[in-house]
Amino acid sequence: MKLVLAVLSLACVANAQWPLTIIDVLEKVGNETTLISLTKQAGLYNRLNGLGPFTLFAPTDAAFKLLPKDVMTELQSNKTLLKEVLEAHLVTGKVPIVEWTNDKLIPTVGGPNIRINVYDISRVAITLTANGAGVVNPDCHAIAGFVQVIDLVMYPLPNGTIVSEITSNNNLSTLATAVSKAGLVATLSAVDGNFTLFAPTNKAFSKLPAGVLDGLLKNVTALTNVLTYHVLSDVYNNVGLYYSSKLKTVQGKNVTIKASSRESIMVNNAAVLAEISKTNGVLHVIDTVLIPPTMHFEMVHNNTLPSHGIAPLTVPRTRAEQDHFGFLPLKMKFLLVLLPLLCAVSATENVLDVMRSLQLRSLVQLLEVADLSPTLENADSCTVFAPSDAAFAKIPPGIRKQLLSNQLLLREVLAFHASPKQYMSTDLKNNQLVETLLKGFLVRINIYPSTNTITADGSPVSKPDNKASNGVVHVVDQVLYPFPTGTVDGEISHNNNLSVLNEAVDKAGLGSALDGDGPFTLFAPTNDAFKKLPNGTLPSLLKNVTALTEILTYHVVSGVYYKAGLSDGEELTTLQKGKLVCHVNAKPGSDPQLTVNNAKAVGLPIPAVNGVVQMIDTVLIPPK
Structure with missing residues (x-):
């Protein structure tokens, strides 16, 4: 890496004749007219036109244009603030990039440190950032020092720790309460920390179903598990995220990063709304609470928290559960024309009546327990993928116990078996994704001509097209659980x-x-x-x-x-x-x-x- 850095440092050396001062370098580099003008307004021009030595992190003209207009107006009208901001870009002494290491803190003339991050983006290339600003033209050399050209103005200045930000930011008050309850204040306040915190807003927490947040705040173990899934043990600003795909959290599991640009970044299913640099790391404000992949099972198994609506979740399955929760014998072949006639019942009955006529006793009873019966009875149209009694009997005892002891989980599982639209078997297509009553979750339909089989999320449809007055019931031979959540x-x-x-x-x-x-x-x-x-x-x-x-x-x-x-x-x-x-x-x-x-x-x-x-x-x- 040092070899790469050394090569990069030659980028600004057009010939052996180096400019004398930092101002000379800015004039030679070009695209720095705004900065030069502001140094004059702040009373720093003559200083930077001297022999230093200095290292200046120099925002381009384009970088200044990215500042909100009111911020730029305030800087130009407030000489004290302008000088403070510019001095936070200025370092006493020569600091070439060969001396940079990841998370290096460089003191500035203005006081706040500049945090350096070095991100490997391939085997032969790296990206450098300074307080999250990309270094686009490194080591522009002068006799008086170096100019490191950056693509953002480092403003607002890093001030305070991650905890000081969440406790003072009105949009993060719920997160502040959660961090305090979990006993993580001291950790995230450590001045020598190098953290990335994905910080859900109050609105993100409000998207959780009723009872979930209260349950988390009463269960320190579960709360800590969730919060540490939002923390990385290194600093990843927007540039670092842009060049990443998976990052390991303090909780131990990975988050998935998808970015189309530095301004459009997703962490799992959460959008990054803002980046805030702090003295011990960086916050990325996000619009959705993240849940570790194992958390769904933990919540349900401990019967302490409602389980859905937080983020896409995965339920781990033990080998014992996999062995028991297997396929039933596949006596599934049917004639698509004949069986609908054999299974047909009076269309004056609603879908609940049809399920009773089909003797789906377990499903009918569980719909009552989950308080979903009125929803299906009163629906204008619906499709139910209805597990047989034998399908429910195949559920492992541990999962069956969880379903019966957690009404919300049971309601989610059964809602995943119903669609608000009516689909006869002749309406279904291979790889069709069917909307369900469990918002955001889709059942995949597959049609296999070689076995004359239709499946719903892999479960064979053994008795299709049982028509009702307000929809249709398709009997399936497996319970559709767990839900598909990830790729x-x-x-x-x-x-x-x-x-x-x-x-x-x-x-x-x-x-x-x-x-x-x-x-x-x-x-x-x-x-x-x-x-x-x-x-x-x-x-x-x-x-x-x-x-x-x-x-x-x-x-x-x-x-x-x-x-x-x-x-x-x-x-x-x-x-x-x-x-x-x-x-x-x-x-x-x-x-x-x-x-x-x-x-x-x-x-x-x-x-x-x-x-x-x-x-x-x-x-x-x-x-x-």
């Missing part, structure tokens, strides 16, 4: 059984592709699957991006393929252009076993918003 890439990054695959995907640079629209099916080798590779194979692959990409894309298929939709011997074409041969072996008294080439499917398929992840026990190797 394919997001699901593997949050799954502890897929950490090796996640590392490989990152190395190959495929994360953004698997974050795309899709839809995709990823046959995901578990950590144990990678252990079965011959010694030395995995380290070699991780060093060979071409070979690694070849193998990983051999695990990805365009389209969504659940076991219910695959016929025995069916071939799938991968993104690598190779073929996968799928076998579905049914044994009496047990669920059919899916194999892909020589790999067995293990655990439940994991629905994602852009496809599905199916874990497998063996790494698939493309034919040579």
Whole structure:
């Protein structure tokens, strides 16, 4: 890196004849007429036209134009403030970029430190920032020192710690209360800290369902878990975020960063509204509270907090739960024309009446408990994907207990099974995303001609088109839970059984592709699957991006393929252009076993918003 910095430092040296003073450099660089004019107004011109030595962090003319008009007017009319701001850009002594390190604090003539950050954006390039301003022309040399040209005016000046900001900012008062309750004030007040805090506004907290915030404030463990998921142990200003994709939080889990520009940044599903530099780090004000991927399960399992509406959430599943919460025997084939007639009931009955006629006792009872029966009875139109009694019987005891003891969670789960619109089976299309009563969550429909099967989030529809006066009921053979919340890439990054695959995907640079629209099916080798590779194979692959990409894309298929939709011997074409041969072996008294080439499917398929992840026990190797 020092070699790169040394090369960068030559950028302003047109020849061996260096300018004499800082002012000479500004005039030679160009695009600094505003700064030169302001140094005269502030009474600093003669000082900067002397021999120093100084290092000046010099905002360009364009940088000054980015300041709000009222701020610029105030600076020009208030000589004391103007001098204070300009002196906060001025350092006594020569500070070339070869002396810069990440999070280095450089004292200024005006008092506040300038925080330097060094971000590696590739193996051969870096980006430098000063209090969040990008250094666009480094080490412009003069006999009297250096000019570091920056693309933002460093204003307002960093003053106070992260905690002082949230306690004095009226828009962050709820966060301040939460930080105090969790006992994090001292940590985030540390003057030697280097923190990034994603700071939800009061409005962000108000978006939570009734009871969630009160529950968090009464549960220090849960509250701390949530708040530390908003904190990074290093400083990432907007520039740093722009060049990042995943960042590890103090809580331990990653947040996903997506940025189309420095002014348009998303952290998970939260938009960054503002950046505020402080003496011990930076705050990014966000419009949505972030919840760690494991938090949904923790809330529900401890029965202490309502569980939904906070952010996209993922419910981890243990191996025991995966083994119990499996597919029912697939006796699903049907004739789309004949079965609607066989299952039809009187259209004078509403959807609740139809479910009773179909003897869906468990579902009808749970809808009463969740207080959703009136919603469905009074709906003008609706579609219900209705789990059979056998489907509910397959739910693991632990999850069943959680549903029965937490009315809000139960209500969410059942709301995910209903759509406010009516869809007959003939209205459904492959990969159609159906709106549900659980706001923001969609059920993916798949239609598989090879098995004459329709699935809703992977659950086979065994009795379609049971018409009601206000909608239709489709009986499904699995409970649709957990909900799809993250992308394919997001699901593997949050799954502890897929950490090796996640590392490989990152190395190959495929994360953004698997974050795309899709839809995709990823046959995901578990950590144990990678252990079965011959010694030395995995380290070699991780060093060979071409070979690694070849193998990983051999695990990805365009389209969504659940076991219910695959016929025995069916071939799938991968993104690598190779073929996968799928076998579905049914044994009496047990669920059919899916194999892909020589790999067995293990655990439940994991629905994602852009496809599905199916874990497998063996790494698939493309034919040579």
